[in-house]
Amino acid sequence: MAHLELTGLCKAYGAICIADRMSLSVPEAQVLGIIGPNGAGKSSLFNMISGDVQPDAGTISISGRDTTGLPSRRLAKLGVGRTYQIPRPFGGMTVFENLLVAARFAGGLGASDARKKCGEVLEATELSHLTDETAGGLRLLDRKRLELSRALVTDPELLLLDEIAGGLTDAECISLVAFIGELNKAGITILWIEHVLHALIEVAHRVIAVNAGQILADGSAEDVMASKDVREIYLGSAEALA
């Protein structure tokens, strides 16, 4: 059974089409890379999967269960974790509290288990030095790390990552890729929207390219990058593939 199944998904914002009868099946424990130009509707696709936004038509199912129309808080409890492209920290709370609230609610953990879990995740995402800092004062890269950490404390089975590698140094990028690989080895299905293609290619088992509500190409990273449609969209940015 597929972990995530989209069938005939449609969504439009006025004249802007985000999904046009889009269908997609993601097996368990796959790392699916998602590429496409800005404004293609990638983040909006995540919004629909995570329940932040409801599709106009079509169905979404997770592990065989129809989750279309469920609010994000229900999906969070059903094992969907996500990061936002533009981070959404709880600005007036500390980094630790940001994680704690996610672990207590979406994670369903009791007080002491939640604290333990948050400590472990902060260690793993290298944020422990900022534990008691106010989240609103973090710089962008740390905010992105916080997004990832907050998603991880809920023990997600399906993880949606929206452009988390931008702005990282090469060394940081390598360790992020290794980290995502480890998460995947632990059995987490990962959908990763990323413009930093060399990082994405390292871990993605499969890549899809989307534009104007359509999936233009679907296959191995090499095949998708080689496809004519994709090259046309990334017109002039072919060097990004190198």
Added chain:
Amino acid sequence: MSIDLKMTVSGCIRVLVAVTAIASLPFVLATANIRLGTEILILLNLAMLWNLLAGYAGLVSVGQQAFVGLGAYATWMALVWFGFPFWIAVAAGALAAGLAASAFAPFLFRLQGATFAIGTWVMAEISLLVIANTSAVGGGAGVSVPARIAREIAPDRAGRESAIFWTALMVALVVLLSSYLLMRSRWGLALTAMRDEPTASEAVGINTRQVAVSIFLAVAVLTGAVGGLILLAKLRITPDSAFSLFDWTAYTIFIVVIGGIGRLEGPIIGTAVFFTLRVLLADFGPVYLIILGVLGIAVMLFAPKGIWGAVQTRTAFSALPVNWPFRSIAIQPNLKIPAEETKQ
């Protein structure tokens, strides 16, 4: 855990000492000063409640006077029509305010941000108009508590003022303690998360509407009880005085903003500053209000976290810590190291 516990225990002791001291005030003060004490407690209560709503949950209401007024009138009805003891009458005021809040909530919670604030003001105006046009509760002329019933609270004036003072103190304790426990619980985390980022709050499993409505109702109930206290303290109310935007909401907002919004200590500091100014500037008439306004603006510009916020950033001190410090718990493994060393 031990550091956490120590902070809690020392916090409790501080609060206990303060409460005992305050509770014994009626034995030493003149009646007029007991009255002032009650007035201070009433505004402190309203400030703590408004802080919970606006400071912690991000629900900026400018219509809390609706619940003060309804609480006051319901308390009057319970006292005069049904002859209940005064503390049951105050509970009836609380209940009435809660019922009114649950009637208004379905409309209010369709609104967000500034429109929510306007909605709460409309709510207060509607409540005032309904009461002012109900002849059974005196219409625009208002109602008073007959001397016979006032004497049931306590036979003499000093005894009555003391009884009301202690009731106000009890309500203050309930409000402070429940705010503290709330903020230490996961629901406190949910409130602040919702205030900071509603979308992300839902994404981490919080039912933001449920949390917002619950806190709104709880605050309304306690605000209704304060309304009951106001009736007892004044013994005479009119729609204009019971539903006064100025007395019950504008001063309250001033107190919370200068004291420190979103901090439990804020309303306490703010109330102290407010009454100190009032005493100092008593002879200046309307100039007093101008000075209050200027002070409010100055604090907002130069110390946006209020007086307590400014103290806290400079000293990292918190009398009533409600945040969740991580280090005190997480560094437990380190605490074990000395034990192992002594073994060797």
